Amino acid sequence: xxxxxxTALAMISGRERVTALRxxxxxxxxxxxxxxxxxxxxxxxxxxxxxxxxDHGGNADGxxxxxxxxxxxxRGGADPIRVALLGCGTVGREVVRLLHEQADELxxxxxxxxxxxxxxxxxxxxxxxxxDLITIDAHALVGRDDVDVVVEVIGGIEPARSLLLEALKxxxxxxxxxxxxxxxxxxxxxxxxxxxxxxxxxxxSVAGAIPLLRPxxxxxxxxxxxxxxxxxxxxxxxxxxxxxxxxxxxxxALEEATRLGYAEADPSADVDGYDAASKAAxxxxxxxxxxxxxxxxxxxxxRRVTAADIAAAAGLGCVIKLLAICxxxxxxxxxxxxxxxxxxxxxxxxxxxxAHPLAAVDGAFNAVFVEAEAAGQLMxxxxxxxxxxxxxAVLGDLVAVxxxxxxxxxxxxxxxxxxxxxxxxxxxxxxxxxxxxxADRAGVLSMIAGEFARHxxxxxxxxxxxxxxxxxxxxxxxxxxxxxxEASLAATVELLAGLDAVxxxxxxxxxxxxxxxxxxxxx
Numbered sequence: 001x002x003x004x005x006x007t008a009l010a011m012i013s014g015r016e017r018v019t020a021l022r023x024x025x026x027x028x029x030x031x032x033x034x035x036x037x038x039x040x041x042x043x044x045x046x047x048x049x050x051x052x053x054x055d056h057g058g059n060a061d062g063x064x065x066x067x068x069x070x071x072x073x074x075r076g077g078a079d080p081i082r083v084a085l086l087g088c089g090t091v092g093r094e095v096v097r098l099l100h101e102q103a104d105e106l107x108x109x110x111x112x113x114x115x116x117x118x119x120x121x122x123x124x125x126x127x128x129x130x131x132d133l134i135t136i137d138a139h140a141l142v143g144r145d146d147v148d149v150v151v152e153v154i155g156g157i158e159p160a161r162s163l164l165l166e167a168l169k170x171x172x173x174x175x176x177x178x179x180x181x182x183x184x185x186x187x188x189x190x191x192x193x194x195x196x197x198x199x200x201x202x203x204x205s206v207a208g209a210i211p212l213l214r215p216x217x218x219x220x221x222x223x224x225x226x227x228x229x230x231x232x233x234x235x236x237x238x239x240x241x242x243x244x245x246x247x248x249x250x251x252x253a254l255e256e257a258t259r260l261g262y263a264e265a266d267p268s269a270d271v272d273g274y275d276a277a278s279k280a281a282x283x284x285x286x287x288x289x290x291x292x293x294x295x296x297x298x299x300x301x302x303r304r305v306t307a308a309d310i311a312a313a314a315g316l317g318c319v320i321k322l323l324a325i326c327x328x329x330x331x332x333x334x335x336x337x338x339x340x341x342x343x344x345x346x347x348x349x350x351x352x353x354x355a356h357p358l359a360a361v362d363g364a365f366n367a368v369f370v371e372a373e374a375a376g377q378l379m380x381x382x383x384x385x386x387x388x389x390x391x392x393a394v395l396g397d398l399v400a401v402x403x404x405x406x407x408x409x410x411x412x413x414x415x416x417x418x419x420x421x422x423x424x425x426x427x428x429x430x431x432x433x434x435x436x437x438x439a440d441r442a443g444v445l446s447m448i449a450g451e452f453a454r455h456x457x458x459x460x461x462x463x464x465x466x467x468x469x470x471x472x473x474x475x476x477x478x479x480x481x482x483x484x485x486e487a488s489l490a491a492t493v494e495l496l497a498g499l500d501a502v503x504x505x506x507x508x509x510x511x512x513x514x515x516x517x518x519x520x521x522x523x
Contacts, residue, residue, distance in 0.1 A: 094391035230368030426487030
């Protein structure tokens, strides 16, 4: 592809379903089914994911008529792979449906039938179609000797952590969609998996059915990944897209997202960035062979983004997206504190150039941009809603672990050999777009420019609106900086807010080029 357009590569594993190829801002993008997920929590102490409308099959309350026997006919006398399912909400129902509808095909792909032996839920009365499979005793189900694989879609930390550790320590393979648990205590799960030799798969924990984690863990295992950046929360992308398309306020766009089922009654996990931060921890850990937890990820949400910010971004040839950014920083082999190789993981709303492929990702869709030294630039894109797409990812993992049990193999283990330090957020270079209300008098601009200079921050562009320089009013001053350490930029803004000539700091947004320079912004 000519110029600086990213290389078009489709990273597709056995379970992935590619529906089309389209061009976004000059980049060929692999378009895949995808979905975030929620489920019927056995005990809910954390939101599992973006809560979206169920999109496939079933009646109005999501229930499906399902036979108790969910295995295909045994072929060649192979013993069935017996599965325990923890949770049967939006995703769990779809897992049950797909196990039933695709039983014969799953048997053919695995080499043995799959048998669902139990489903643990909190509210049995909601699932009469499952009959004797239902139990409220999740620990007893996990502890059964006849269970080979435990599939967890309940979310949160506990009881999921205890249940999965119990399963792994007893040699049972685990498939989970629980990004919160992986970000909080993934190393403990990985160590239990290694100790027993049991598989731990979690493709559905980030970006639903988009084939992303397996390419990072397997397809790109021979390459050196330098950056993973993307839109990994459908709720916030829907809100920001609505604000961009219609000029709506944040409050109005959130109300619309809630009405359509894209936002929870309590949307905090989404709009405050916590959901995306958990996913960033998982992505950084895989991409950089380093243990990164949720506490290592700087997190900032979208509540303070205004319609004026959206308009200002458009004036610079940009759009605003909530980004999860994971990067290697520094140089290999360098030992000085300033140059040593580190990992950065952060989540915040940022302006990105309209020329970047991520800028064209609208609505509840998700997309992740991966950069590697040999492969170049790759983009993974798909829907950010629905139980069925996430269940597709769960079943893809189930097929993989089931094959390993039939053939006697093992899946990839945790890779944390690099053990890179996490770069303090204040040392991460970024750019600021600062909107100030200032006194309309001579010398104010030079005063503000001097404060940026004193903190070592170079100004890329300045724009003033309003005011006539008569000294009896105010003017709007917009400053866009070159890249500088986050701490220096934040300190400059804090100092400016205290100047008599600065009547108010209206907004501060970061600008992320991600390899593309926005018109009028500079580099």
